[in-house]
Amino acid sequence: MMRLWKVVVLVNFALAVGVGLGYLRWAREVRELRQEVMKARQTAGPPEAGPRSWTVRGVVRVVSRASGAVFITHETIPGLMQGMTMGFEAEDPKVLDGIRPGDPVRFTLREKGERVFLTAIQKVKQP
Numbered sequence: 001m002m003r004l005w006k007v008v009v010l011v012n013f014a015l016a017v018g019v020g021l022g023y024l025r026w027a028r029e030v031r032e033l034r035q036e037v038m039k040a041r042q043t044a045g046p047p048e049a050g051p052r053s054w055t056v057r058g059v060v061r062v063v064s065r066a067s068g069a070v071f072i073t074h075e076t077i078p079g080l081m082q083g084m085t086m087g088f089e090a091e092d093p094k095v096l097d098g099i100r101p102g103d104p105v106r107f108t109l110r111e112k113g114e115r116v117f118l119t120a121i122q123k124v125k126q127p
Contacts, residue, residue: 053110054080057124060103061085068093070118072107080109080116091117099123 058074073085088109090096099105099121107121 051111052079053108053119054078055106055108057104057106060099060101060105062087062101063096063099065093065096068096070096070099070121072105074107077109088116088118090121091119095119095121 058072062071068090071087076083110119
């Protein structure tokens, strides 16, 4: 019969080998990912000059005039994000006048530095 200390040593050895091999695989995957990112950066063109803007459609969910924000369920915004429901800060809270939850809208977002602001919003007819 194997003594308990031998069992403990073998289990610890197996764990050490498993963890070590896991770290080696992880390091290889990280290196490959970095190479892919570098290739993508090299093939991508230079970033667009100046602020970007997008005009898309959505449905208003919540209007918070006090904070100057609106939550909209919107379609995919090319080059920015997938379709989802999220809040947008209005550049000027007056653009939210006349907008109510449930309104189908077309709205414009404009990039300013690291942030994106809602610059225009208008009701549209239901499709």
